Amino acid sequence: MARSVLITGAGSGIGLATAGLLAARGFRVYGGVRRPEDAGALEALGVKPLFLDVTREEDLLRAREYLEGEGLYGLVANAGIAVAGPLELVPVSAFREALEVNVLGTFATVKAFLPLLRASRGRAVLMGSVSGLVALPLMGPYAASKFALEALADALRVELLPFGVKVALVEPGSVATPIWERSLRRAEGYLESPPPGTEGVYGRYLEVARRLAEGNARRGLPPERVAEAVYRALTEPRPKARYLVAHPARARETRLLRLLPAPLRDRLVARFLGA
Numbered sequence: 001m002a003r004s005v006l007i008t009g010a011g012s013g014i015g016l017a018t019a020g021l022l023a024a025r026g027f028r029v030y031g032g033v034r035r036p037e038d039a040g041a042l043e044a045l046g047v048k049p050l051f052l053d054v055t056r057e058e059d060l061l062r063a064r065e066y067l068e069g070e071g072l073y074g075l076v077a078n079a080g081i082a083v084a085g086p087l088e089l090v091p092v093s094a095f096r097e098a099l100e101v102n103v104l105g106t107f108a109t110v111k112a113f114l115p116l117l118r119a120s121r122g123r124a125v126l127m128g129s130v131s132g133l134v135a136l137p138l139m140g141p142y143a144a145s146k147f148a149l150e151a152l153a154d155a156l157r158v159e160l161l162p163f164g165v166k167v168a169l170v171e172p173g174s175v176a177t178p179i180w181e182r183s184l185r186r187a188e189g190y191l192e193s194p195p196p197g198t199e200g201v202y203g204r205y206l207e208v209a210r211r212l213a214e215g216n217a218r219r220g221l222p223p224e225r226v227a228e229a230v231y232r233a234l235t236e237p238r239p240k241a242r243y244l245v246a247h248p249a250r251a252r253e254t255r256l257l258r259l260l261p262a263p264l265r266d267r268l269v270a271r272f273l274g275a
């Protein structure tokens with residue numbers, strides 16, 4: 001019988017591409033969506049949609065009950081949002097939402113399905129980001145959430161060793177998905193009414209943020225590249241702890257920025273932002 005995999009956030013972007021690729025390669029795939037209108041695209045790929053908001057424990061428990069009968073080999077905790085902007089202008093509530101979905105949502109998802117993964121000696125794949133390796137300005141809340149996933153993956157990987165459950169973190173660079181447009185729309189909501197005393201202070205940065213988001217959406221890798229990395233994490237006999245998926249230049253830049261002393265690193269990053 002085909003091995004079962006559940007992917008959260010499967011209605012668009014990387015999750016949708018991964019669901020399609022895994023189904024085409026013989027997995028029995030369940031895709032988490034939040035809206036009925038997202039179910040059709042999954043069904044057309046041979047993927048069974050499950051209604052699942054990762055911030056709602058009752059959704060997670062319902063999905064686990066549903067899958068208990070047939071078991072679960074793979075969990076791809078992919079659901080995520082991007083919250084961006086100059087930190088002084090980002091409302092605490094928006095930052096909290098990034099942590100709620102990306103960090104606690106991932107944690108709650110893993111926690112809910114671990115009994116099934118332990119039973120199958122299966123695999124958990126978490127969706128990190130190069131933003132979890134290098135925090136660029138204007139990406140503070142998003143980067144903080146993805147740095148947290150680096151820690152979560154490290155702790156989980158070793159905790160689950162005795163049970164034969166393998167944990168991998170996929171770290172994509174820019175990928176052409178709706179996340180950037182959604183992040184801009186979300187930011188416009190709070191940037192239009194900046195806290196008193198900050199009006200006009202960050203004007204130029206906002207333009208930079210817009211340009212970066214548009215560039216990411218236009219020049220990003222196809223989501224299928226990330227789907228390939230997820231497939232490898234689920235099928236390689238010895239999966240890597242981390243799969244960095246980025247343009248070679250971006251991967252080199254990420255590694256370099258992590259090695260440089262802070263003053264030099266900061267000058268390079270500031271130039272990159274046109275500061």
Ligand SMILES: NC(=O)c1ccc[n+]([C@@H]2O[C@H](COP(=O)([O-])OP(=O)(O)OC[C@H]3O[C@@H](n4cnc5c(N)ncnc54)[C@H](OP(=O)(O)O)[C@@H]3O)[C@@H](O)[C@H]2O)c1
Nearest residue numbers: 009011012013014034053054079080129172174175177179
């Ligand atoms: N695109 C990139 O450049 C990039 C780079 C590195 C990492 N990533 C990561 O890749 C993952 C997928 O992002 P994407 O680029 O494919 O963007 P996307 O197309 O916006 O997909 C994000 C998915 O997460 C879902 N989601 C959001 N909040 C959720 C919640 N509370 N419960 C369940 N699902 C929820 C969304 O569902 P709705 O449609 O219902 O909102 C959507 O299906 C994210 O974790 C992201 O951080 C993306």
